[in-house]
Amino acid sequence: MDDLTEMLKGTLEGCVLEIIGGEETYGYAITRRLNDLGFADVVEGTVYTILLRLERNGLVRVTKRPSGMGPPRKFYALNDAGRAELARFWTKWEYLSSRIDKLREGGG
Amino acid sequence: MDDLTEMLKGTLEGCVLEIIGGEETYGYAITRRLNDLGFADVVEGTVYTILLRLERNGLVRVTKRPSGMGPPRKFYALNDAGRAELARFWTKWEYLSSRIDKLREGGG
DNA sequence: CTCAGTACTTTGTAACACCGAGTACCGCTA
DNA sequence: TAGCGGTACTCGGTGTTACAAAGTACTGAG
Numbered sequence: 001m002d003d004l005t006e007m008l009k010g011t012l013e014g015c016v017l018e019i020i021g022g023e024e025t026y027g028y029a030i031t032r033r034l035n036d037l038g039f040a041d042v043v044e045g046t047v048y049t050i051l052l053r054l055e056r057n058g059l060v061r062v063t064k065r066p067s068g069m070g071p072p073r074k075f076y077a078l079n080d081a082g083r084a085e086l087a088r089f090w091t092k093w094e095y096l097s098s099r100i101d102k103l104r105e106g107g108g
Numbered sequence: 109m110d111d112l113t114e115m116l117k118g119t120l121e122g123c124v125l126e127i128i129g130g131e132e133t134y135g136y137a138i139t140r141r142l143n144d145l146g147f148a149d150v151v152e153g154t155v156y157t158i159l160l161r162l163e164r165n166g167l168v169r170v171t172k173r174p175s176g177m178g179p180p181r182k183f184y185a186l187n188d189a190g191r192a193e194l195a196r197f198w199t200k201w202e203y204l205s206s207r208i209d210k211l212r213e214g215g216g
Numbered sequence: 217c218t219c220a221g222t223a224c225t226t227t228g229t230a231a232c233a234c235c236g237a238g239t240a241c242c243g244c245t246a
Numbered sequence: 247t248a249g250c251g252g253t254a255c256t257c258g259g260t261g262t263t264a265c266a267a268a269g270t271a272c273t274g275a276g
Contacts, residue, residue: 002196006118006231007204009263018211028223038207046264048224053263071221071272088110090212096115097205099146103126104198114262117232125241136254154233156255178253179241 004041012042012087016050017078020060021086026073027051051076059085114150120150122197124158125186128168129194134181136158159184167193 001006013035031047051074054060059082063075078086124143127138139155159182161169167190171183186194 001203002200004118004200004204005264007200009117009232010112010114011204011208012264015208015211025221029110037211038203041265043265043267044224045226048226049264052225067223067272069273071224071270073223092112093117093208095109095146096112096119100119100123100201103123103145113233120233134254149234151234152255153235153257156257157233160256175241175253177242178254179239179255181254 002042004039008039008042011093012039012046013050013053014086014093016047016054017059017082017086017089020054020076021078021083024063024075024077025076028073028077052064054082057081109148112147116147116150119201120147120154121158121161122194122201123147124155124162125167125190125197128162129186129191132171132183132185134183136181138184162190165189166194181190 014036015034016030019025019033025033027048028044030051031042031044034042034047051060054076055062059079060076061079063077064072065075067073123142124138127133127141131215133141136152137155138159139150139152142150159168162184163170167187168184169187171185172180175181183198
């Protein structure tokens with residue numbers, strides 16, 4: 001697949017929110033999950049910057065836990081503000097994708 | 109609708125390509141068309157920067173024509189490279205939206 | 217004890233949409 | 247004839263974002 005970088009702007013953060021909303025998890029695992037889902041080129045650095053942003057914006061609760069497989073992990077879970085932000089993300093995504101599909105179908 | 113700015117990154121240019129691909133047209137009209145299609149907050153300055161970029165990247169043919177209603181208009185039409193880029197855009201869009209929908213459906 | 221795998225951090229970069237202000241041409245009206 | 251609103255394009259600067267690159271650090275296997 002071609003480079004999706006620009007198209008991911010504004011949506012990748014929503015994807016991370018959705019993943020965290022599904023279960024409490026941590027950066028490294030989120031990166032693997034995104035890769036498995038087809039976002040093959042997303043790297044750790046990108047996910048960590050998003051996680052730091054979510055934390056800074058007060059959308060997540062963070063818990064540090066030891067790991068048997070390396071350094072301690074920072075687990076992320078959505079709080080109320082995070083769930084609200086996730087809902088807003090899906091509203092925007094639906095709006096955007098419906099407009100784009102309309103444009104394609106003859107709107108053009 | 110909330111602010112779509114970040115989500116439009118990487119897609120708005122594709123929308124402009126699609127509009128130009130439908131018929132030869134000019135910046136001011138493209139802005140109105142986008143506004144009518146639901147991209148209500150897109151302003152002229154944004155569209156013109158996209159058009160200049162398309163021109164710089166050799167994706168369009170530009171023709172200046174006088175207008176009965178103001179200053180001369182710069183009409184834009186896709187060339188071969190532009191049509192190829194438009195096709196790439198739709199491929200990427202389909203890929204992205206399918207992954208996002210999958211993520212939402214339980215992928216999360 | 218080196219190495220691969222796990223796991224997080226930090227600094228800097230490029231691309232994009234957007235903002236604000238400006239220029240300029242036109243038809244209408246007072 | 248002066249002003250105004252609508253049309254039409256340009257330009258410099260801003261903030262946000264995903265990404266690249268390099269580093270730190272812990273663990274278990276060979």
